[in-house]
Amino acid sequence: xxxxxxxxxxxxxxxxxxxxxxxxxxxxxxxxxxxxxxxxxxxxxxxxxxxxxxxxxxxxxxxxxxxxxxxxxxxxxxxxxxxxxxxxxxxxxxxxxxxxxxxxxxxxxxxxxxxxxxxxxxxxxxxxxxxxxxxxxxxxxxxxxxxxxxxxxxxxxxxxx
Numbered sequence: 001x002x003x004x005x006x007x008x009x010x011x012x013x014x015x016x017x018x019x020x021x022x023x024x025x026x027x028x029x030x031x032x033x034x035x036x037x038x039x040x041x042x043x044x045x046x047x048x049x050x051x052x053x054x055x056x057x058x059x060x061x062x063x064x065x066x067x068x069x070x071x072x073x074x075x076x077x078x079x080x081x082x083x084x085x086x087x088x089x090x091x092x093x094x095x096x097x098x099x100x101x102x103x104x105x106x107x108x109x110x111x112x113x114x115x116x117x118x119x120x121x122x123x124x125x126x127x128x129x130x131x132x133x134x135x136x137x138x139x140x141x142x143x144x145x146x147x148x149x150x151x152x153x154x155x156x157x158x159x160x161x
Contacts, residue, residue, distance in 0.1 A: 001140050006060055010130060013053040014123045020046050021116045028112060033105045039112075040098065047093060050119075054086055057130075064140045065133060074133050078126065085122045089115065 024042050027035045058079065065075045092115045101108045134140070 003134050003137050006140050017123055025116050064142050071133055
């Protein structure tokens with residue numbers, strides 16, 4: 001894949017994520033607890049979008065960069081940060097189930113704003129880091145799949161007496 005195409009896809013994902021966050025934040029601020037059913041649906045939309053984004057980055061950007069061996073430290077840090085924000089979002093989802101929100105709307109709203117802020121910061125910092133990682137690269141090539149392990153000859157079983 002050409003670098004410019006990869007960056008275009010990356011920026012498209014990031015724009016969709018940031019637009020979703022902005023829209024959800026506006027809904028949360030404008031309607032408060034009345035927006036709860038809609039926000040419940042929309043957070044799963046955001047979860048799917050974040051997962052697609054994560055898969056794109058790891059398969060199309062990070063793994064090829066690791067295969068080149070010239071930017072291992074940078075890529076390792078990017079993957080670690082990506083995994084960390086993914087884990088944080090998963091913890092947020094697990095913590096704020098419908099029963100957990102009952103009677104704790106103010107805490108939920110504050111936690112949601114913090115999560116939105118963290119995701120927004122992460123996406124912005126990650127874009128800059130990926131652009132730097134790809135500096136001087138024209139094409140991004142996925143590593144070739146490893147050949148399958150050779151089939152092992154069946155081992156003779158000892159005779160049972």
